[in-house]
Amino acid sequence: MKKIYILSLLLSIPFLSHAASAASQLEGGFKVGPAIILISILVLFVMVGILFRAKDTTDFYAAGRGISKVGSGMAIASNWMSAASFLGMAALMYGSGYHGLAYVVGWTGGYVLLLILMAGQIRKYGKYTAADFIGDRYYSQTLRAVGAIIAILISISYCVGQFGGIGLMFKWVMGIDYTWAVIIGGSVVLTYTLISGMLGVTKNMQIQYVIIIISFLIPLFILSYKFDYFWILPQIGYGSAVSDAISGIPLAETNQLVNSLGNGYAIVPVPEYAMPWDTATGKTFFQWIAIAFSLMIGTAGLPHVIQRFYVVPKASDARWSVVWGLFFICILYWSAPVYAAFGKILSANPEVGQLSKDAIVVYTAQLGSVHPLIVGFLAAGGVSAAFSTVSGLLVAGASAFSHDLYVKVINPDASPERQLLFARLGTVLMAIIVTIIALFKLALIGQLVAVAFSLAGCTIFPLFLLGIWWSGSNKEGAIAGLIAGGLVSIIALSYFIAGKTGATWPLHEFVEYWLGAWYFAWIGAPVAIITHIIVSKLTKETPVEIRKFLIETVHS
Amino acid sequence: MDKSPNDYHISFFKPTTAQAKANRNMVVWLISIWFIAIFGFQILLRLIEKPTPEPAYLTFQTVWQNATSESPGIFELQEFGKTSLSVLGKIAIDPKERIALDNALSYSLYQLTPDSLKADFVLKIRDFEKIKLEIQSISDPEYIVAKKLLSAELSPILNLSDLDVRSKILPLELSSENVNNLTDLSLKSLPVIMEKYLIHNQSFLTDTKFLGFPFHYFYTAVFLLILFIVLCLIYNLKTDKLNGKLNIAD
Numbered sequence: 001m002k003k004i005y006i007l008s009l010l011l012s013i014p015f016l017s018h019a020a021s022a023a024s025q026l027e028g029g030f031k032v033g034p035a036i037i038l039i040s041i042l043v044l045f046v047m048v049g050i051l052f053r054a055k056d057t058t059d060f061y062a063a064g065r066g067i068s069k070v071g072s073g074m075a076i077a078s079n080w081m082s083a084a085s086f087l088g089m090a091a092l093m094y095g096s097g098y099h100g101l102a103y104v105v106g107w108t109g110g111y112v113l114l115l116i117l118m119a120g121q122i123r124k125y126g127k128y129t130a131a132d133f134i135g136d137r138y139y140s141q142t143l144r145a146v147g148a149i150i151a152i153l154i155s156i157s158y159c160v161g162q163f164g165g166i167g168l169m170f171k172w173v174m175g176i177d178y179t180w181a182v183i184i185g186g187s188v189v190l191t192y193t194l195i196s197g198m199l200g201v202t203k204n205m206q207i208q209y210v211i212i213i214i215s216f217l218i219p220l221f222i223l224s225y226k227f228d229y230f231w232i233l234p235q236i237g238y239g240s241a242v243s244d245a246i247s248g249i250p251l252a253e254t255n256q257l258v259n260s261l262g263n264g265y266a267i268v269p270v271p272e273y274a275m276p277w278d279t280a281t282g283k284t285f286f287q288w289i290a291i292a293f294s295l296m297i298g299t300a301g302l303p304h305v306i307q308r309f310y311v312v313p314k315a316s317d318a319r320w321s322v323v324w325g326l327f328f329i330c331i332l333y334w335s336a337p338v339y340a341a342f343g344k345i346l347s348a349n350p351e352v353g354q355l356s357k358d359a360i361v362v363y364t365a366q367l368g369s370v371h372p373l374i375v376g377f378l379a380a381g382g383v384s385a386a387f388s389t390v391s392g393l394l395v396a397g398a399s400a401f402s403h404d405l406y407v408k409v410i411n412p413d414a415s416p417e418r419q420l421l422f423a424r425l426g427t428v429l430m431a432i433i434v435t436i437i438a439l440f441k442l443a444l445i446g447q448l449v450a451v452a453f454s455l456a457g458c459t460i461f462p463l464f465l466l467g468i469w470w471s472g473s474n475k476e477g478a479i480a481g482l483i484a485g486g487l488v489s490i491i492a493l494s495y496f497i498a499g500k501t502g503a504t505w506p507l508h509e510f511v512e513y514w515l516g517a518w519y520f521a522w523i524g525a526p527v528a529i530i531t532h533i534i535v536s537k538l539t540k541e542t543p544v545e546i547r548k549f550l551i552e553t554v555h556s
Numbered sequence: 557m558d559k560s561p562n563d564y565h566i567s568f569f570k571p572t573t574a575q576a577k578a579n580r581n582m583v584v585w586l587i588s589i590w591f592i593a594i595f596g597f598q599i600l601l602r603l604i605e606k607p608t609p610e611p612a613y614l615t616f617q618t619v620w621q622n623a624t625s626e627s628p629g630i631f632e633l634q635e636f637g638k639t640s641l642s643v644l645g646k647i648a649i650d651p652k653e654r655i656a657l658d659n660a661l662s663y664s665l666y667q668l669t670p671d672s673l674k675a676d677f678v679l680k681i682r683d684f685e686k687i688k689l690e691i692q693s694i695s696d697p698e699y700i701v702a703k704k705l706l707s708a709e710l711s712p713i714l715n716l717s718d719l720d721v722r723s724k725i726l727p728l729e730l731s732s733e734n735v736n737n738l739t740d741l742s743l744k745s746l747p748v749i750m751e752k753y754l755i756h757n758q759s760f761l762t763d764t765k766f767l768g769f770p771f772h773y774f775y776t777a778v779f780l781l782i783l784f785i786v787l788c789l790i791y792n793l794k795t796d797k798l799n800g801k802l803n804i805a806d
Contacts, residue, residue, distance in 0.1 A: 095648065098772075098773065098776070101773075101776045101777055104776070104777060104781070105594060105776060105780055105781075108780075108781050108784050109590065109594055109780070109784055111784060111788065112586070112587075112590050112784050112787050112788060113587075113590075115788050115791060115792075116583050116586055116587065116787075116791055117583070120795070230768070235778070236767055236768070236778070237768070239766075239767050239768030239769030239773070239774060240768035240769075242768075242769055242770065242773055243765060243768055243769065243770060246770065248721070249721070250719060250720070250721060251718075251719045251720065251721050251724070252719040261694060261695075262695075263724070264721070264724070266721040266724075267645070267721065268641075268642055268645030268646060268721055268722060268725075269610060269612075269642075270646050271610065271756045271758075272646070272753065272756060274762070274770055274773050275756040275757050275758060275762055276598075276601050276602070276605065276757050276762070276772065277602075277757060278756055278757065279751070279752045279753075279755065280646070280648075280752055280753045280756075285598070285602050288598060289595060289598060292594060292595075292598075293595075316792075316795075316796065316799075319791075319792050319795065320792055322788060323785065323788045323789055323792055326784060326785055326788055327785055330781045330782075330784070330785060333781055334777070334778060334781060337777050347647065348645065348647055348721075349647075349724065349725065349728075350644075350647065350725060350728040350729065351694050351728060352647075469566065469567070469568040470566065470567055470568065471564065471565050471566040471567070472565070472567065544564055547564035547565060547566065548564045550564075550566050551564050551565075551566055555566055555576065556804070
């Protein structure tokens, strides 16, 4: 099978080269070369999914716990490096300059918290899903169900941004309407997840990581070389491009360098691109801090991230997989700002027109006259990034639906076949909901994904943090904390949705600023934690068997 | 001796075993470094920053009164047009603000054009606007020629050299609407727009260069990520060592 696949790829190379010119336009038109690359990669994913498909529920949920720490680290990175990382982060920096770095810091710094406070302990607790932990630790079926519902909501919220990214890339490659692009892309990722489950997903994630990172890095070397920066390490070389943007590049100094539209590699001074919380970006110091903080605690509360620690054999593997995962993630996060910097300079002419910020990675490569096939590969990398995350999220959501809601709460005697059926039913349902929401294009990809982080930071994070580190944390405290964190989330999201529909509620501006949809966890998480502690102190003690388990198993 | 139920208590802040104590101390240290490195630096940036205007803003302040007076000077109008172009060249501009800036640019050029040529000037802008609307692609030869001609003709009026990047933007930002006057919106909003786009928060941390980067940018975009990996490495190595010392198996 592998031989046939490799042969078909080799046979398609001449055709790809011939078709390359079609990709030279920034927008519109079916791009044959990139389309073939994209389809080949998707076929590869599905084939890997089939080869390593889930055979039973243990495989579907937790990949049989047979993944090494480096492999798991790669899977963590691939799972993590979503459309928000691949496309959205450069978009945020391109549009908001230094403010975008709050996302870079938030999405990496959270791993320190995750490792130090949770990774090993979560593995030692030995459950399958986040809701499993919540239900057991807080000895409550209701909390298990609520945990499952929150996990589903977080997965949906996270997936919306990914489907948006998939839609943008399918739109770019196929030259079709955004709506159809989202529907087609969503259907493909759904099919793949249904075929494989998490075992296939984990194997795929390792392949996806390699594809994502190679496709992301190649254009950077080319751009740095072409525009005369330190190309051996573009992640450092682009520093001069940032400084160039601040001071401006006069036409006299462009050395005949032009973008693909023929505009000189020149720009008026744009210090707002790099200066902190610049008024030109409309972003403030408070927002920078709130976003970084919310993303960090959200990282430590995301069910699909936590769930990855269940697939390693030992607690120490869980810990080391975080280090590997973070290292692999940072390679992409050091690189994303490079696209934003080059994009800023290369699009510094009104003729370039209004570019969709979320596709700036691809546009930058195009404007830098990178070979169309490499741009096509880059777009395919963007789709892979979204795919790897979506499949993990859909599995996490399906696990919550089938394992935590159906089996643990509704029908404990369900056969493994029926469990798997419900897992797949949950996956389809989630994919449909996500597709519908993604069609509304509510915000930038990175911002949409950040909503999921704040939601996790206000709800799941306090439950895990206190549940692991304080035996005094009890069911009543957990319920009170969840209500407090949930209320903050509901207020923030209601105002956000109202704003999108054009409605103006009392104190609208105040709430939208202080409880922004992408950073409401800055206050929601502390409120939830404090409420949790106070109520736990005032109510009856945690049962001794739970405390014993914490001491003898989790912290032994 | 068996533990009584009251002995089964875990609290991060009140560790009862040697391992828990060592772990707590390590976590407190690492999180303190993590917290100060991230938020401490941003707070420092905030504390020492000073609003620093671009040269274009200082020019704008000097010429604004004169350029909007009944009888504006040539130099003032030229600088007024050029500062508008300095902001327009930033590209990422709010559409409403762009209208005001386009108005300022077109107005200053109109005022600088001799009375006998004013009608011709407006006609040329309208012709170019028409071409822009009709073309399918910016590689259209008619469009390229018209753009170059307009740039070559109008740049000298603003005293812009051919090698000034603003001369390439100039024809694209001209607007035939309200060309003979500054609208109320422009008069009201231009000082605010200039302040918004031409004043930046700077300090020695933003002005110092490190490996080509502004230092604060390098610190946040590159160094912090390295620090996170190092903190994770330290934690794992120390935990492995501690587990080995206390004979704790996973």
